[in-house]
Amino acid sequence: MASLREKYQYDSYDEVIKHLQEYVEALREADQQAKAGMTLVFHPNHLIACEPRLFNIGYLYMKNIICFLGFKEIGDEMAKKHRIRYDITNIIIDVLCHQILKEEMVFYEAPQYKVQDAQKALRLLAQEKDLMIFKQRSQSA
Incomplete structure (x- = not known):
């Protein structure tokens, strides 16, 4: 913990824990945003040609x-x-x-x-x- 206090330049143990909890919460939010639904926009002029395809x-x-x-x-x-x-x-x-x-x-x-x-x-x-x-x-x- 002492090295974390030095790294984040905090004096107390509680401040280091609070900073780490905020950091973890920010990572969780970023992960949730990354997993969020994706919107795809298709233009009718870019349709795939209707041709038979065979993947055997x-x-x-x-x-x-x-x-x-x-x-x-x-x-x-x-x-x-x-x-x-x-x-x-x-x-x-x-x-x-x-x-x-x-x-x-x-x-x-x-x-x-x-x-x-x-x-x-x-x-x-x-x-x-x-x-x-x-x-x-x-x-x-």
Whole structure:
């Protein structure tokens, strides 16, 4: 307290406390003013054009969850086992996301695989479904 009395140049303890209470009250008022409602004024000449906009963040969220569940490792293992040159992991992720989201897929970048590769991958997935089920069960246990 002595250093506060010297800093604020007050003689008594009560004056220092009073000064600090006033300071805290001023900070509270400033905080309340900062949190107060904001008024936005829109001019009719500055309207946003009515054009369809699509923000497919759900796809990225689902892709992250699917990778976390281990499907990336399953795809990598299948690619190694069958010596696949195309990216089976992305095909698996895209198929699962499409089935979960039930909407038309919008890719942020063009897929790096061809339609023929996707067809081959789906056939391979049908053959290797037991591996996928086993891997998922062993991870959850």
